[in-house]
Amino acid sequence: MTYCSARPSAAGVLHVAPVPLRRAHLTETLQKATLEAMFSVTSKPVHTDARFTVSDFRPCYRSLDEADLKRRLLAALRELEDCAACPRNCHVNRAANETGVCDTGRYARVSSVFPHFGEEDCLRGWRGSGTIFFSLCNLRCVFCQNWDISRQAAGTEVTGAGIAGLMIELQAMGCHNINFVTPEHVVPQVIEAIVAAIPLGLNLPIVYNTSSYDSLESLRLLDGLIDIYMPDFKFWHSESAKRLSKAKDYPERAREAILEMHRQVGPLTFTPDGLAGRGVLLRHLVMPGQLDESAAIFKWLADEVSPDTYVNVMGQYRPEYQVDKADSEGRKKYADINRRPRRDELAGAIEAAHSAGLWRLDERWLN
Numbered sequence: 001m002t003y004c005s006a007r008p009s010a011a012g013v014l015h016v017a018p019v020p021l022r023r024a025h026l027t028e029t030l031q032k033a034t035l036e037a038m039f040s041v042t043s044k045p046v047h048t049d050a051r052f053t054v055s056d057f058r059p060c061y062r063s064l065d066e067a068d069l070k071r072r073l074l075a076a077l078r079e080l081e082d083c084a085a086c087p088r089n090c091h092v093n094r095a096a097n098e099t100g101v102c103d104t105g106r107y108a109r110v111s112s113v114f115p116h117f118g119e120e121d122c123l124r125g126w127r128g129s130g131t132i133f134f135s136l137c138n139l140r141c142v143f144c145q146n147w148d149i150s151r152q153a154a155g156t157e158v159t160g161a162g163i164a165g166l167m168i169e170l171q172a173m174g175c176h177n178i179n180f181v182t183p184e185h186v187v188p189q190v191i192e193a194i195v196a197a198i199p200l201g202l203n204l205p206i207v208y209n210t211s212s213y214d215s216l217e218s219l220r221l222l223d224g225l226i227d228i229y230m231p232d233f234k235f236w237h238s239e240s241a242k243r244l245s246k247a248k249d250y251p252e253r254a255r256e257a258i259l260e261m262h263r264q265v266g267p268l269t270f271t272p273d274g275l276a277g278r279g280v281l282l283r284h285l286v287m288p289g290q291l292d293e294s295a296a297i298f299k300w301l302a303d304e305v306s307p308d309t310y311v312n313v314m315g316q317y318r319p320e321y322q323v324d325k326a327d328s329e330g331r332k333k334y335a336d337i338n339r340r341p342r343r344d345e346l347a348g349a350i351e352a353a354h355s356a357g358l359w360r361l362d363e364r365w366l367n
């Protein structure tokens with residue numbers, strides 16, 4: 001599951017209710033003034049580098065014609081019939097509601113929908129990032145901070161048309177973007193929703209907020225629909241990925257995926273008022289005792305993707321979920337990550353990013 005930069009407070013979460021109630025609840029309870037009072041967010045963020053500023057931003061999907069959208073929709077629905085939507089390659093027929101590793105059948109499960117004020121400044125802006133949080137996941141991270149969502153069928157199954165309605169509601173509330181969190185296993189359903197939302201008047205950039213355990217086929221179907229890719233890059237070594245996320249091929253798949261995302265949208269650009277417009281915003285969560293992994297990831301990013309990659313070096317790791325678990329002989333299985341990273345480790349990760357040649361580090365997290 002992707003990291004949530006801050007889990008929303010109970011006051012800010014809208015758990016998905018049955019469709020007839022949901023729309024009224026969204027519009028009645030979270031008007032703009034309430035949002036600003038609730039989260040004390042009133043000022044605009046500032047990004048002033050002219051090289052990464054776009055003055056005439058328009059969501060990329062607005063340039064696609066009807067035939068192209070229809071072609072993508074059909075390809076997405078076909079993908080469900082013999083599912084290889086992510087690197088697990090389960091080849092189950094999800095159109096007939098069969099399930100594979102992600103436990104998700106024909107319809108995506110939505111756990112919450114809300115204007116998110118805990119994301120990066122360029123996403124949350126002053127009216128929030130319109131977040132749609134999917135349940136379940138294709139990874140098995142033993143340290144997942146969202147395990148109550150990623151490992152349980154929380155929330156409600158929602159059709160593509162239903163998700164499109166949620167997107168339009170978030171837009172009507174003034175959110176700056178639509179932020180799909182943990183979409184790797186529901187790419188066909190995400191495409192279905194975007195295609196349904198365009199004729200309803202959707203006009204916001206879409207954020208694809210992913211663990212990076214994505215298939216190239218799925219990402220290619222998203223080319224031209226997604227303006228902002230927000231990939232995590234968790235591990236460099238496959239042994240770590242196998243032990244901690246049960247996906248030995250994670251580093252290889254993540255490298256392929258991030259290169260494809262960068263090919264599609266390039267380095268992150270901003271609108272004149274400091275909001276993310278288009279590009280890759282990469283996150284890396286610093287883990288205790290894994291500075292070598294962080295350094296290798298940053299070097300690869302600078303050398304093979306671009307030194308202009310916008311990177312959020314995240315310091316909020318905390319032991320969660322199965323990290324404190326002991327084996328049958330009472331030994332802690334994950335003792336090495338059963339603590340928060342020290343200040344010197346966080347400073348070392350930031351130093352490693354600079355040494356690699358990365359210079360666009362998300363400033364909010366560095367102060």
Ligand code: SF4
Pocket residue numbers: 083084085086087088089090091092094099100101102103104138184185186
């Ligand atoms: S999306 Fe789900 S069913 Fe499809 S390949 Fe991935 S884990 Fe398996």
